Amino acid sequence: MAKEIIQVKNLKVHYPIRSGFWNRITDYVRAVDDVSLTINEGETYGLIGESGSGKSTTGKAIVGVEPVTSGQIIYKDVDVTKPSNRRKLNYNKDVQMIFQDSMSSLNPRKRIEDIIAEPIRNFENLTTDQERTRVQELLDIVGMPSDAIYKFPHEFSGGQRQRIGVARAVATNPRLIVADEPTSALDLSVQAQVLNFMKHIQQQYNIAYLFISHDLGVVKHMSENLAIMHRGRLVEIGSRADIYNHPMHIYTKRLLSAIPMVDVENRIKHKKHRQEVELEFQNDQSKWYDKNGCVYPLQQVSGNHWVALPKDEVIQEELNEKGRD
C-alpha cells in the first residue's frame, strides 16, 4: 500500500455566533465538524460537497490558513495545526494550494515572474539567475510562453491564469497540493486542459492532491479515493468504485443522480430515477439526519467504505452489501 502523507484527525472548525446585548457567544457555526481523512502519497483524494458544506474550509485548514478549533492534522508525525510546528517543518514548502478564483488569487499588481517566484524566494536560496531559470521551467511545464513572465495577471485568459496558479503551487516541489475547486470557474474545454496538466505534473513529481470539487464528473476523472461532505460532516468515504457503484447514503445517491447525462434514449428513465431519489431524500430526512440536521458518525461497511448510517441501519446495510458481493 502507498504510504500515507497526511492524516486529518477529528478536525473541527467552528465559528462563534455572537448576539445579545453583551455580544457573547451564543452558538457556533460548525463549518467543519469531526472530519477525519487520510491522504496517501501521490494519490488524488476527492472531497465533494455542495456549497457551504465545509470542503473549502477543510482544505484551508489543511494548508494552514484557517485556524482550527480542535482536532489534529498529522504530517511527518507532527501536529501541524500549531503555527510553530508549521514553521519548524517549512510546512508550506511541502503543502501548497491552488485556488478556485484564479483572478483574485494572483496579485493584480505583480508580474507573473514575481508571483511564481514568491514561494521560491521564501523557501529556497537561489540566485536571481537560477530563480529565473526555475520560473521559466515552471511556465514551460504548464505550457505557457516564456515571455509571460513580464506580464500581469489581467493579460491572461482564465485557463492561462489557472495554469499560472498551478505553476506557483508546484514551484517548491510540494508533496501535497490542496486544489480548491481549481476548474469550477473555467469552461469545459479549458477544464480538461488544466486537469490534464495537473495529472501530468502529478505523475512527473509524485504529488498528492486533495481535490476539492462539487463536480462529480471531474472527480471521477481525477481521484482514486473520495469523501463526500454535507453540512460540515463526512457522509461517505470510499474508493471510486465504492462511491460511484454502491452509493449508500441518501445524500451520495442524490448527488450521483444529479450528474447530467447525455443519453437521450433513457432520458425519461433518468428523470424518474432522479425524482425517486429526491423524493426519498425529502421523505427520509429524519432517518438519515439527526434532529440538528447533521449526519450520523461514520461506520465501516466494508474494507475502505465508510458511511454515515443511523445505528439501526447498519446491520441491514451490511446484509445488503454481502448479498451484492
Added chain:
Amino acid sequence: MSDKKKNASKTEVKKAKISSPASSFKVVVREIVKDKVALTAFIIIVLILLFTFGGSLFLDSSKVTEINIIDAYNGWGVNGHLFGTDDGGRDIVNLLIMGGRNSILIGLGVTAVCELVGLVVGLVSGYYGGYIDAIIMRIVDFVQVLPRMPIEIVLVTVIPHYSAWSLVWIISVFGWTNTARYFRAFVLSQRDRDYVLASKTSGSSDLKIMFREVLPNITSMLIIDVVLTIAGNIGIETTLSFIGYGLPPTTPSLGTLIGFANDPVNVVNRPWLWLPATVMLLAISLSINYVGRALQRAGDARQREN
C-alpha cells in the same frame, strides 16, 4: 513605478513587451485631461506652486518681514507695491509668496506625517483584525472625540521654542486618525482576497504581505487621500494662523494675511491686505479638491465615465 523601472532594467530579452499594471498612471492622466474642470484646477495648482516656490527663490526671507513704517498701508500699486503694503510697510506680494510657500509646506508636512502614521496603523489594524484591530480602533475613537482646536491652541501657547515644525507635529497628532480609518477599510476589503492567502501559503511573512502585497493594491487610494488631505491641512494651518495661534509672527502665512480681516477698518478700507491671500487660499483648496475628485474617479472604476 520604481518597481517597474527596476524590472525593466533587469530585462535582458529586449523583444518582450513591457506591460503596465491595470489602472495605471495613464488612467489618472486621462481622467484629469478629459475633465476640463480638473485640468483647469491642475493648471491653477501648478501656477500657484510656481508663483510661491519659484518666487521665494528670489526673495530674502529676512528682507520680506523687515518693518518700514514710512511705507505702511500703501494701496494698490502705490510706490511699486503691486498689492500695496501692510501695517509694517511690508510688500503684500512678497508676503503672499513667502506665506503661500509656508502654508503649503506645512500642509505637505502635516500630510506626510499623517499619511505615514495612518497608513501603517491602518494596515496593521485592518490586516490583523480581531483584538489588535479593536484596541487600535478604540484609541483612534478616543483621539477623534478630543476637541481638536482648543487643544491645539493650548499646545501652541504652551510649547517652548515654538516653530513651524512644532506646528506640523501639533496638527499631525490629531490628523492621523482619519487616514488610519480610511486605510483600514480598504485593507479589510483586501485581506480576505485569495492572493493574500496565496502569499501566506507561499510562506511570506505578515509584514511582507502587508507592505508588498496589500499596499500596492491600495496605492490609488493613497494618492487620492494624500491629495485631498493636503487641501484640508492647509486649511487647518490657515485657520490657526487666522485666529493668531498658528505660525509664529515672524513667519508669514496665508492665515496671518487673511487675519487682517479681523479688523473691520481693514475689511472695508484696505482690501489689498486680505483679499489676495483669501483668493489664493480659495483657489488652491478648490483646485486640489477638483484634482482629487478626478483621481478618485481614476482609482474607482465604478465612478469612471467611459
